[in-house]
Amino acid sequence: MYPNWLMKRAQLTGERVGLSWASEEWTFAELDVIARDLAGRLVRLGVQRDSRVALLSKSHPDFVFMMHACLHLGCEMVMLNERLTEQELIYQVQDCEADTVLTxxxxxxxxxTVNKLLFSTIKEAVPAEVEIQREWPVDRVVSIMYTSGTTGFPKGVKQTAENxxxxxxxxxxxxxxxxxxxxLCMVPLFHISGFSILMRSLIYGAEVRLYPKFDAANASDELIQGNVTHxxxxxxxxxxxxxxxxxxxxAVSPNFRVMLAGGGPVAVSHIERAAAHGINVLQTYGMTExxxxxTTLSPExxxxxxxxxxxxxFLYDVKIGAEDEILIKGPHVTAGYIGRFAxxxxxxxxxxxxGDIGRIDAEGFLYVLDRRSDLIVSGGENIYPAEIENxxxxxxxxxxxxxxxxxxxxxxxxxAAFVVADTISAEELDAYCxxxxxxxxxxxRYSFVRELPRNASNKLLRRELKTWN
Known part of the structure; x- marks a missing residue:
C-alpha cells in the first residue's frame, strides 16, 4: 500500500509551495484543502469513487486542482489531449468507457456527451461529505494516457501508483x-512529461512552476532569474x-541544476550550446508505457x-533484442491497455x-537511434532519420x-528533408550533408517549410511528413 500522496505531503511539508502560476502560489496544505472540497462537489454531482473519469483541459491550476480531487476519490483519470480533433476525442472517450468527462x-x-461536467458547474455545486482515500494499493490505476498513435489506433495505457x-x-x-x-512545467499536463512532474512534486515535496504552454522568452526569464532548478x-x-x-x-543562474531532454535524440550541437550557457542537459529515454x-544520462x-x-x-533493466529493438523491464512498465487493446x-x-531501435555500448550506455516505424530502408541499407536530422x-x-x-x-x-531555416539554399545544405x-x-530532396508537424508534446510526427511529398 502507498499513502495518499497529497495527504502525506500536506502532513510532512504542508507549508511548502507546491504549485505556482504567475504571481499566485499554493502550498501543499492548501492544495489538499482545495482537492478535498472539489472531491465533495464531484460526489454531489454524481461522480463515484473508483470510477473512470476523462479530463479535458488546458494547462492551468484548475486542471491541477481537479486532478488532485480525482486522486482523493480514487478515480482512474483518462488524460485527454486538447489538441485532438473532435473525432479523435470521441474515439478515446468511447474506447475508455469513461463514466464522466470533466472539462x-x-x-x-x-x-x-451526456456525461459531461464543466469545471464551472463543479465549482458551483454544494460539497457533499466524502471520506478521502488515505491509502492506495500499489496496483491502483492512477492515470490512463493514449499513445500518440504513430501506427494504427492509439492505445489507452494504464499507469499505476507503482509505475x-x-x-x-x-x-x-x-x-x-x-x-x-x-x-518549470511548460509541457502538457495531459502528457506523461507533464503529469510525471506533478507526481514527482507530491513524492519529492517540490514546487511545480506551471505555464499554459511553452514560451522561450518566459523559460529564459525563469532560468536566468534562478526561480527554478529543473x-x-x-x-x-x-x-x-x-x-x-x-x-x-x-547565462542561466547557478540555481538551475538540470534540464531533462526527451522525446527523441537531441542534437549534440544543442547540448554543447547549452553547456556554454550554463545548462546541464541530460538526455533521457522513456515512453507512455x-x-x-x-534511462537518463547522469550528471557526471x-x-x-x-x-x-x-x-x-536504478530499478530498471534495458537490453537490445531482435533487429536492434530496445526492450525494457521494471516496476514502471505498464500493467496493460484498455478498450480495443485490452x-x-x-x-x-x-x-x-x-518499437524503438538502439544500441548499448561496452560500458552499458544506451543510444536511441530511431523509431522502427520511421526507419528508411534504401537499397538494403538502414537509414535512421534522427541521424540526418542531427x-x-x-x-x-x-x-x-x-x-x-x-x-x-x-x-x-x-x-527527404523538410527544413525550417534562415536564408540558405538546398545546394548549400546538400554540400554540408x-x-x-x-x-x-x-x-x-530538400523542402523548406515554415513549421514541422508536431504533437502536443512537441514530438516530430514523421508520418505526417510522408503525406507532404
Whole structure:
C-alpha cells in the first residue's frame, strides 16, 4: 500500500509551495484543502469513487486542482489531449468507457456527451461529505494516457501508483533532491512529461512552476532569474531557449541544476550550446508505457557521452533484442491497455517491446537511434532519420529539421528533408550533408517549410511528413 500522496505531503511539508502560476502560489496544505472540497462537489454531482473519469483541459491550476480531487476519490483519470480533433476525442472517450468527462469551460464545445461536467458547474455545486482515500494499493490505476498513435489506433495505457512512484524514485536516485527544488512545467499536463512532474512534486515535496504552454522568452526569464532548478524539454524547445539566450547573451543562474531532454535524440550541437550557457542537459529515454524515464544520462557522464540517453535508472533493466529493438523491464512498465487493446500483453518474457531501435555500448550506455516505424530502408541499407536530422540542425542556419523516407524506383526508399531555416539554399545544405554523411544517407530532396508537424508534446510526427511529398 502507498499513502495518499497529497495527504502525506500536506502532513510532512504542508507549508511548502507546491504549485505556482504567475504571481499566485499554493502550498501543499492548501492544495489538499482545495482537492478535498472539489472531491465533495464531484460526489454531489454524481461522480463515484473508483470510477473512470476523462479530463479535458488546458494547462492551468484548475486542471491541477481537479486532478488532485480525482486522486482523493480514487478515480482512474483518462488524460485527454486538447489538441485532438473532435473525432479523435470521441474515439478515446468511447474506447475508455469513461463514466464522466470533466472539462474546462474553454473546451466546453469540444465534446458533446451526456456525461459531461464543466469545471464551472463543479465549482458551483454544494460539497457533499466524502471520506478521502488515505491509502492506495500499489496496483491502483492512477492515470490512463493514449499513445500518440504513430501506427494504427492509439492505445489507452494504464499507469499505476507503482509505475509513477518507481519512476519518481528512480529519477531522484540519479539527479538528487533538494529542499528548494522547483520544476518549470511548460509541457502538457495531459502528457506523461507533464503529469510525471506533478507526481514527482507530491513524492519529492517540490514546487511545480506551471505555464499554459511553452514560451522561450518566459523559460529564459525563469532560468536566468534562478526561480527554478529543473525543466523538461524536447530537442526543438531546447533549441528555442538557446536561441533566446544567444540573443540576450546571457547565462542561466547557478540555481538551475538540470534540464531533462526527451522525446527523441537531441542534437549534440544543442547540448554543447547549452553547456556554454550554463545548462546541464541530460538526455533521457522513456515512453507512455513506462510512466516517463527509463534511462537518463547522469550528471557526471553528461560531458563525456553526448548523444547517449544514459544507463538504465536504478530499478530498471534495458537490453537490445531482435533487429536492434530496445526492450525494457521494471516496476514502471505498464500493467496493460484498455478498450480495443485490452487483450494485448504489453510484455514478453517480462520485457516491454518498445518499437524503438538502439544500441548499448561496452560500458552499458544506451543510444536511441530511431523509431522502427520511421526507419528508411534504401537499397538494403538502414537509414535512421534522427541521424540526418542531427546533422542538419548542426548547421547554424537550420532551426528545425525533419526527415522521412519517400518512394524511389531504384532504391525502394530514399531520405527527404523538410527544413525550417534562415536564408540558405538546398545546394548549400546538400554540400554540408555530404561532408558529414555517407552518400546513401544524404537527402535526395530538400523542402523548406515554415513549421514541422508536431504533437502536443512537441514530438516530430514523421508520418505526417510522408503525406507532404
Amino acid at each position: 474546462d469551460d474553454a473546451n466546453a464545445e469540444r465534446l458533446n 509513477h512512484f518507481s519512476s519518481a524514485i528512480a529519477s531522484s536516485l540519479n539527479i538528487g533532491l533538494g529542499a528548494r527544488d522547483s520544476w 525543466m523538461s524539454v524536447v530537442g526543438v524547445t531546447l533549441a528555442r531557449i538557446l536561441d533566446e539566450l544567444d540573443n540576450r547573451q546571457m 513506462t510512466a516517463s524515464q527509463t 557522464d553528461a560531458a563525456d557521452r553526448p548523444g547517449s540517453a544514459g544507463k538504465p535508472l 487483450d494485448v500483453q504489453p510484455t514478453e518474457d517480462g520485457y516491454l517491446k518498445t 546533422v542538419l540542425t548542426g548547421h547554424p542556419a537550420v532551426l528545425e529539421a525533419g526527415v522521412c523516407g519517400i518512394r524511389d524506383g531504384k532504391w525502394g526508399e530514399v531520405p 555530404r561532408e558529414r554523411l555517407a552518400s546513401y544517407k544524404v537527402p535526395k
